[in-house]
Amino acid sequence: MKRTHLLAAIYAIGLIGIAAAAVMPGRAHPPSIVNAAAEKAVGEEIQAFRASVAAAVAAKDAKKLSDYFAPSFAHTHATGKTDNREAHIRALLSGDPVIETAPAKDLVIRVPNDWVAIATGTSALKAADEQIHSVKWMAVYTRAGQSWVLVASQATRAQAQAIKP
Numbered sequence: 001m002k003r004t005h006l007l008a009a010i011y012a013i014g015l016i017g018i019a020a021a022a023v024m025p026g027r028a029h030p031p032s033i034v035n036a037a038a039e040k041a042v043g044e045e046i047q048a049f050r051a052s053v054a055a056a057v058a059a060k061d062a063k064k065l066s067d068y069f070a071p072s073f074a075h076t077h078a079t080g081k082t083d084n085r086e087a088h089i090r091a092l093l094s095g096d097p098v099i100e101t102a103p104a105k106d107l108v109i110r111v112p113n114d115w116v117a118i119a120t121g122t123s124a125l126k127a128a129d130e131q132i133h134s135v136k137w138m139a140v141y142t143r144a145g146q147s148w149v150l151v152a153s154q155a156t157r158a159q160a161q162a163i164k165p
Helices: 001-021 034-058 062-066 085-093
Strands: 069-075 080-086 103-115 116-126 132-144 147-157
Touching: 034 062, 034 103, 034 116, 062 069, 062 085, 062 147, 069 085, 080 085, 080 132
Parallel strands: 069 147
Antiparallel strands: 069 080, 103 116, 116 132, 132 147
């Protein structure tokens, strides 16, 4: 008899625990930024990080660039070609036109929470055909300790003129 009551009590406690976990907010995700001041501060950190990346490119500092790009980094070019971290760092060091060093127009930095930032902008880049094209781009950053790393970026050539129906 005692064993039956003990098993029933354990079962009931387990069900209560499962129910509580289902209705309580999860702790796996960091809290969203809810105030404008915190969002602005992260945006300023990202702008400073972008400047650090550009400085490392100018100095041809492969070690710093490796620290600035996540091991799983991927960049999709306007042509559709995709580079991993190593290939993209080689492009940065070779002097290829890249979004990391081009001046950005319409720079917007969205901060969904305090560990992710998404930057979008438009830059003028010289393409393989030697013409300068307007490129819309996006870069995704995540916190790595007290700093940031670039985890993904993508560029799309902007249309020179409206598409006619």
